[in-house]
Amino acid sequence: MDPGPPVVIRGLNHWFGAGEARKQALYDIDLTIARGSLTAVVGPSGSGKTTVLTLVGCLREVQEGSVRLLGHELRHAKPNLLMLLRRRLGFIFQAHNLHDSLTAIENVRMGLQVHGAMDPRREIEAAGHALALLGLADRMDYLPANLSGGQKQRVAIARALVGNPDLILADEPTAALDRESGSNVVDILMRLGKARGTTTIMVTHDGRILDRADRIVTLEEGRIVADTAPFAG
Numbered sequence: 001m002d003p004g005p006p007v008v009i010r011g012l013n014h015w016f017g018a019g020e021a022r023k024q025a026l027y028d029i030d031l032t033i034a035r036g037s038l039t040a041v042v043g044p045s046g047s048g049k050t051t052v053l054t055l056v057g058c059l060r061e062v063q064e065g066s067v068r069l070l071g072h073e074l075r076h077a078k079p080n081l082l083m084l085l086r087r088r089l090g091f092i093f094q095a096h097n098l099h100d101s102l103t104a105i106e107n108v109r110m111g112l113q114v115h116g117a118m119d120p121r122r123e124i125e126a127a128g129h130a131l132a133l134l135g136l137a138d139r140m141d142y143l144p145a146n147l148s149g150g151q152k153q154r155v156a157i158a159r160a161l162v163g164n165p166d167l168i169l170a171d172e173p174t175a176a177l178d179r180e181s182g183s184n185v186v187d188i189l190m191r192l193g194k195a196r197g198t199t200t201i202m203v204t205h206d207g208r209i210l211d212r213a214d215r216i217v218t219l220e221e222g223r224i225v226a227d228t229a230p231f232a233g
């Protein structure tokens with residue numbers, strides 16, 4: 001059976017703060033994301049990009065409107081469902097949040113452990129494969145302190161991919177990467193989209209990604225002001 005689009009957003013509004021300080025961050029967002037696609041979200045600082053990403057990622061409560069994620073409505077969803085859904089997502093956020101006391105491969109293994117116990121040998125194999133995919137085969141046993149900013153970011157990306165997520169949510173994932181590793185990350189995400197149907201939504205201003213994204217959604221002051229598919233037709 002066709003599982004339908006992984007993300008369907010309708011009439012989404014969001015506010016921060018309370019009382020006098022209450023401020024609307026999103027206005028009436030409608031967005032349907034196709035399975036296996038790579039969507040770039042762009043817009044000026046404060047336009048609501050991260051807010052959209054965190055709502056789709058079950059990291060904030062949906063206040064008004066509807067967000068359907070992998071076939072499940074998030075508004076009023078029970079904590080248990082949100083937890084199960086979060087396990088099907090891969091997060092790549094700016095602050096890469098690696099554990100300083102764990103090596104690269106141990107950090108990537110953490111990305112598998114949310115799924116419950118697995119044969120340790122298989123875990124190590126999967127984590128090693130993900131690191132190799134990101135060009136870090138020779139850095140597996142390094143601690144984060146001994147890796148460059150770009151290498152740390154690639155470890156964080158490997159950790160997001162290792163669990164085979166249905167949807168990857170990324171916030172400026174290539175900002176710390178040089179030209180070649182940035183392109184490599186885009187290649188990997190595009191390949192996963194084609195091979196496994198993995199969907200990616202990514203906040204980015206990186207031209208290397210914008211040139212190749214399936215779709216570019218532009219936000220301004222909490223509203224979608226442009227939605228283009230650069231290569232459609």
Ligand SMILES: Nc1ncnc2c1ncn2[C@@H]1O[C@H](COP(=O)(O)OP(=O)(O)OP(=O)(O)O)[C@@H](O)[C@H]1O
Pocket residue numbers: 016017025043044045046047048049050051052
């Ligand atoms: N935790 C919060 N508390 C109060 N206001 C917030 C909070 N998070 C975001 N906002 C406000 O909501 C609006 C949208 O913020 P958001 O972080 O989604 O924008 P953004 O487009 O991701 O910006 P940037 O590119 O700077 O990361 C902004 O006006 C911001 O100040």
